[in-house]
Amino acid sequence: MPLPSFRRNKSHVRRRRSHMALKVEKPNVCAKCGAPVKQHIACAACGDYKGKKVLRTKTDLTLKREEKRKKQEIKDKEKMASLKNK
Numbered sequence: 001m002p003l004p005s006f007r008r009n010k011s012h013v014r015r016r017r018s019h020m021a022l023k024v025e026k027p028n029v030c031a032k033c034g035a036p037v038k039q040h041i042a043c044a045a046c047g048d049y050k051g052k053k054v055l056r057t058k059t060d061l062t063l064k065r066e067e068k069r070k071k072q073e074i075k076d077k078e079k080m081a082s083l084k085n086k
Helices: 010-020 058-085
Strands: none
Touching: none
16 A cells, blocks of 8 residues: 655644635625625525515514404404394
8 A cells, every 4th residue: 555755744734724714704785674694595584585585484474464364354344244234
């Protein structure tokens, strides 16, 4: 089996590995809401990615729930009004 031609000392190894350190990523800013976002990942605050809605957020779900509740209330009022008229 071949052997290395010479020994690498500590300083040589450490100089080579100095470029392997992890670099801190600066977060981007969401174009719609301005929240900090990692690169190539959808915004957790508003659910947008590249200008398109791709995720449902808690606020979306609560708004949808409120709209559904209001529609149901309107139906109930109409039903009660029709029963009173009879």
